[in-house]
Amino acid sequence: MSDRPRTLLINPTVTSRHSARFPLALLHLAAGLDVKGSCKIVDCNVDRDMPGAVRAAFDGDRFDAVGLGVMGGPQVATAIQASRLVRELDPRVPIVWGSYFPTLYPDTALAAPYVDYAVRGQGDVALPELVQALHQGRHDRIAQIEGLSWKSREGIVHNRARKIVRSDPTGLLPYHLLGDPRKYLAHTYLGRRTVAHQASIGCRFRCTFCGVAAMFGGATALPDAMRLRRDLNYLKYDLGADSVQYFDHNFFDREQDMVPLLEVMAEMALPWWCFARADALLNLSESTWKLVRKSRLRMAYIGAESASPAMLREIRKGTRPDQTLAVAELCRRHGVIPEMSFMVAPPVNTEEETEHTFEFVRELKRINPHSEVVIYIYTPLPDSSRNERDRERHPSAPLLDADGHPMVFPATPEVWTEKRWVDYACHTDAPWLTDRLRRRIRDFETVLRCRFPTVQDMRSPRWVKRTLSAAATWRYHARRYDGPWELNLANRIVRLRMPQVSGL
Template structure:
């Protein structure tokens, strides 16, 4: 981290009202595009960073005598021609203020791009603050910034605005989850959680900050075409589950839920703003303690919606009520269809339950989009092909196939770290507890810039299998027809066509380099039926 001393000293006589904040969101799609990862660059969804919009709304609640638009602005990379243009706009916005703050969220998959962007402001009189999932779990990285915020951020931002430059700043910083270097003094604040999801005013997220952006900035996945102007929303934090590959509960700790009456007001405002569909990005919407009341609200709002859910509590009765309330898509974290793999991933469910929930959703007209994870340490090629056949037998609308990635401090990460091997070459940070993507060493195949943790399938073959899985699933006529039927505009149909063309082109491109006999045989059989 950069020494905070110059900015801290300059703040001694600063008027606390003379502050401007630039919340900056780097696009995962553009990160993928810069890495030439075509599947992510062309077909991934892009939405605003809800964490930043929630922080903005909390600032509105705390500083009630100030108009938020006078001192807080939201910058989205997709709204600019390039990063240079966004940098110029950020500088122009911050220049009049005595204290200009850049706030950015961090994710492991894009931490290298965030770092590169922060370096643009090195040596400037601009305070660079990084928060979010990555630094909350791994705060000791040598990142190019002045302050790292661990946890949910509200107390840290208020402390920075009100106390930076004051003699007691460091004492307050420790309690607010702030990590910084002030001269010879290093502060390592513990992750600070709050009840912001429960107490933030309506709406929970400052969607009005998006009004400066063009309407074409945001788009959803080709599997979630519920309307033409969707918006995302979250009403719970953390997750009661403990899947081995997920760090959500490490970031947010205890599960929290927004009161249903505030949810009603939030969603009503979204509808009144012209959004025609809602995507709940909660880890599991069904974990809301007032789920029955939430369903009643959604029935009243009368907008189509999507959510994430787990299979162990979603049965036919729940699926029926969700469908009646406007649910049209659910992302199911099935991940596997063998009990050994489900147990390894700590999914706390069974193969039979996975069958039950997929069948229930299909029966009630809800399209199930399922996760599928390959590349577990024990996986063999026959194992993965058997998983494919099991998923093809399920009544699913779509799948999302990924190679297992050990995110920092997750159970999967700790397992891989103990095993040693290639993963050790990608560990860094002051304690060796972060994963640093290295495209040169590990290439663009999944996991991008990292080695896989599979013991008997090489990374190239794992990605051959991903290509086989998606080709086998998406080229079936009933799946293709269902995708096209979900489109509302010619542009959405074009996206679906482009994705299907990509799936066919990718397997054609990979086929000549396939080295495993079973994979080659499966490709030959698939292409013979087209």
């Protein structure tokens, strides 16, 4: 047996090759694993032959554990496929699932015979501790690993939750484990060589519907300016990146903490995209906005969520509809495109709330026509998946389907791969929607998307987008959304980009 543990990390397929970005979570895990061991990464978003890539990883190699990062939605199916293949290749190797799916549904993940361990929340420390214990045969240590769920003879055991901390590697992330990192640079609205990066983790807000709140429990951690400068220097000068897509869960946290980071970004002058909150942007001082402009922020994804003050209070969003409208105007003045996401069709007052949101979107477009609008179906987490403290303090109402029956969430990963549950996880459908309302939402999205094509669409010619916009104008102005057959026909030919499907 080698003195150093060996781990295989797999990123199951979840997106197209064109949309593949750095598997940042696996790179952070690899940095932790490499301190006392070594690892190999298989990114199936790039290696499109997933079975072949996994088989090749095992060829002449042995592992103490195999870890898979598993989001909800379509990645569950490919994670199952990869896990079954690993079990076939080496029945003895322990299989560990991490990321959002096992954090939200640890019992469901461990109900599968091909999952031995589930890491809840941050895995940067938990996974190396587990791999070290497995390598040394110290199974007595497993019960002490915080944030770990596992199978004992008596049943599933959930160890104590782990406190979220920032565990920065001493150097750069191990990008070399991905082969040539330049293959992850993408042509986007921001630039011809856009790179993915994450500076901070977590979010101090505790929205009841949000997987980030469930995973991090209100914790957040920012990097120091020196680390960000080092990372951006590598991405810009070594890899040749000309723009950055930041995957921070909430980029603008407290202004005083952000200023040193914005100063570094202003030096680098790389056009960028990020997640943000309306209230945080509204509270920035003029001097900080000057830094934001200098740093070349191009687009901010803002969770507007609802046009209803009551619903925003219910989901503990912490913002108001008037702030959504105000930040749209503020972004217009500063040359930033606000990409606003809305959740329609909540379980209560479903149709009324949806129509109210449609009208609110129109007002938003009147204030700032360049605002991007992304519409999702409101599909809240089951109460059991929310952070334990939030669950106790703010219990949710039971979820009912269209017939008034209590919703029963899947008990196995396989059931989560059924279309209705993939749609639920991706916020594209919910059991309480009627067919009529589904069509209404779909038709409104079609008219809106054609009337205001997204600037993120780099594929469709400009004349095509102008033509579709003109064709949709009368429907939009007359509020005649139902049955836009001519726009649907045009979309089959042109296939305008949908940010909620493909992202930046």
